[in-house]
Amino acid sequence: MSLDAALSCISRERAAALTLDLVAIPSPTGDTAEVSERLAAELRDLGMEVEQFLRFPETPVVIGRLRGARPGPTLILNGHLDTVPIPHADPERRDGRVYGRGTLDMKGPIAAGVEALRAVREAGLELAGDVLLCAHGLHEAPGGHAEDLIAALEEGAVTGDAAIVLEVGHEALPVAGLGSGIYRAHFRRPDEVTHELMTPAGTAHPAFAAAEAVLALRDFNEQLSRTPLEWIGNESVFVGQLHSGDFFNRFSNHAWIEGTRRYGPDSTADEAAAGLVERLRPIADRFGLQFELEFEKVRDGFRVPLDHPLVGALQQAYESETGRPLKPTGIRIVADAPVFQKVGGIPCLYHGLAGYGAHGDVEWVAEAELERAARVYLRTLAAYLAV
Numbered sequence: 001m002s003l004d005a006a007l008s009c010i011s012r013e014r015a016a017a018l019t020l021d022l023v024a025i026p027s028p029t030g031d032t033a034e035v036s037e038r039l040a041a042e043l044r045d046l047g048m049e050v051e052q053f054l055r056f057p058e059t060p061v062v063i064g065r066l067r068g069a070r071p072g073p074t075l076i077l078n079g080h081l082d083t084v085p086i087p088h089a090d091p092e093r094r095d096g097r098v099y100g101r102g103t104l105d106m107k108g109p110i111a112a113g114v115e116a117l118r119a120v121r122e123a124g125l126e127l128a129g130d131v132l133l134c135a136h137g138l139h140e141a142p143g144g145h146a147e148d149l150i151a152a153l154e155e156g157a158v159t160g161d162a163a164i165v166l167e168v169g170h171e172a173l174p175v176a177g178l179g180s181g182i183y184r185a186h187f188r189r190p191d192e193v194t195h196e197l198m199t200p201a202g203t204a205h206p207a208f209a210a211a212e213a214v215l216a217l218r219d220f221n222e223q224l225s226r227t228p229l230e231w232i233g234n235e236s237v238f239v240g241q242l243h244s245g246d247f248f249n250r251f252s253n254h255a256w257i258e259g260t261r262r263y264g265p266d267s268t269a270d271e272a273a274a275g276l277v278e279r280l281r282p283i284a285d286r287f288g289l290q291f292e293l294e295f296e297k298v299r300d301g302f303r304v305p306l307d308h309p310l311v312g313a314l315q316q317a318y319e320s321e322t323g324r325p326l327k328p329t330g331i332r333i334v335a336d337a338p339v340f341q342k343v344g345g346i347p348c349l350y351h352g353l354a355g356y357g358a359h360g361d362v363e364w365v366a367e368a369e370l371e372r373a374a375r376v377y378l379r380t381l382a383a384y385l386a387v
Contacts, residue, residue, distance in 0.1 A: 003382045006123035010378065012371040015115040016098050018042065019370060022081070022107035023091040023100035029059075029082040029144045032137030036060045036081060039110065039135055046118050048133070053157040056148045059137030063158060065130055066117050068385060072129025073161035075310070075384055076346065077117075077377065078149075078336060079110040080139035084359050099364045104355035108365040109166035109373060110135055112353065116377035127385040134158050139336065141298060146339045153344035162310040162384070163340045164377075167352035170369075171324075173314060174331035174350045176231040178262040179301035179338065181269050184294040185213060185257045185280050187287070192253065199251040206255035207244035209287040213257060213280050214239055220279055229264050231330030232301075236262045237276070262332065265301030299334035302341045304349055310384055314351055317379030321372065351376065 025035040036052065036059070043050045043064035053061035059082070083102040091100030098108065113133055120127065134152070138144030152158040168174065187206040217237050224235040237259065244255035263272040273295035284291035304311060306328060318326035331350070340348035353373050357363035381387075 003125065003379070003387055006119045006125045006378055006382070007375055009119035009122040010115060010371060010374050012367050014118070015111050015370040015374055016093060016367040018111040018114060019098045019103060019108045019365065020091055020093055020100070022111060023098065023102045027081050027083055027102065027137065028085045029138060029140045032059045032081045033057070036062050036135070036137065039081065040064070042114055043133065046114070047121055048117070053148070053152045055151040055155070056138060059144075059148050061134060061136045061148050061152045061157065063152070064133045066120065066133075068129045069126035070128040072127070072385055074130045074132055074159065075381065076132045076134060076158065076160040076163035076340070077113045077166060078163055078340070079106045079113065079135050079166045080137065080336070081107065081110070081135045082137040082140050082144065084140050086359065088363060093367070096367050097364045098367060098370075099362070101363055103363050103365045104353060105358035105363065106167045106352065108355065108370055109352050112370050112373040113166050113377055115370070115374040116381065119374070119378055120381065125382065125387060127381060127387060129385040131381060131385070132158065132160055145298065146336055149336060149339055150343050153339065158344065160346055162308070163337075163346050163348040164310070164314070164380070165336050165348060165350050167335060167350060168331065168333070169350035170352050170354045171326075172329040173311065173326045174337075175306060175311065175328045176229070176265050176303040177301050177331040177334065177337060178232055178235065178264065179267065179269065179272070180260060180262050180298040180334045181272055182296045182298065183259060183261050183273070183276055185276065186292040186294070187213070187255045187284050188290040188292070189253045189288075190290070194251050196249045196251050203251065204287045204289050206252055206289055209283055209289055210242060210244060210255035210257055213283050214242060216279050216283060217257070217259070229330070231328060232264070232332065233330065235264055261295075263301065265303040267301070269295060269297035269300060299336070300338040300342045302338040302348065304347045308347055310347065310349055313383035314349060314380050316383050317376050318351075320379055321376050
């Protein structure tokens with residue numbers, strides 16, 4: 001059967017109904033077993049081979065495989081089923097939209113991916129290669145950092161030649177992204193906290209060291225701003241919190257700074273942390289203070305070359321569907337493309353849905369956008385898997 005026949009099988013109604021079903025099942029990070037089973041049942045009904053990776057039993061990774069008619073590469077469609085723990089009004093369909101926590105971020109995109117695969121089955125479209133749809137539940141920080149997806153990749157439960165994460169990039173194509181980590185820089189003196197008037201003269205004050213460190217980080221950020229990276233812009237270091245002391249006349253023995261460090265796709269979290277230590281430890285030494293840096297990696301960065309076949313397939317699919325070009329761009333927020341690239345060695349792009357309210361008070365996605373995305377995903381499968 002032809003691609004046109006498969007496109008005619010795409011159902012806006014079906015995609016919206018599945019989105020509502022998925023959104024109706026609460027799934028905060030770390031507790032996605034029920035919604036995972038609902039998705040697994042949908043994939044089984046579609047005729048896919050389905051398994052669940054259970055390293056984290058409360059957040060199974062759903063893995064559904066649609067086998068192609070002929071040998072070829074495996075393309076992964078990926079999304080997360082967990083949602084931020086922010087209250088939302090009851091899910092509903094109204095005025096051509098689906099409302100509810102997770103409609104955009106990102107149960108709606110997963111439903112659009114399922115609809116594309118259902119159209120392949122219904123039309124008997126013969127793909128040269130397999131499609132793997134996988135969905136996990138440890139995505140939203142601070143509850144999760146893709147531990148379940150990382151384990152599935154490390155243990156070979158999820159394998160493929162290329163991947164699309166079904167979020168962000170709905171009107172441009174992120175081909176590179178920054179990595180991100182949360183740092184906490186501590187300045188301590190071993191003595192106990194004392195009254196300001198009972199503290200010996202010359203005692204090192206951690207707050208003064210932390211203040212100097214903030215200025216050093218400001219200068220470092222300005223230095224980073226002068227070296228933009230292709231597609232992404234510059235790396236950065238940001239100061240979000242500065243703390244010292246617990247009372248107005250007590251001489252503190254501890255001060256700390258917390259913020260983010262966004263680093264390039266060709267760098268690592270360890271290198272980013274080492275750069276902070278290099279700049280801040282000498283300040284602590286000069287004050288005679290102990291220094292400690294904590295660095296929590298959120299995600300590494302990623303980069304996909306423009307000549308990768310998936311880039312062309314997704315651009316072709318988008319332009320054929322919308323009449324507009326899908327121009328390459330960079331991305332500063334962090335999601336799961338770097339996990340595929342850095343852990344699994346799998347080139348990964350983003351393409352999601354336009355919508356409203358991810359992490360906000362009211363979240364929704366238009367039913368027409370679910371259909372648009374499903375059609376783009378279907379066209380991409382056809383282009384990449386050589387229909």
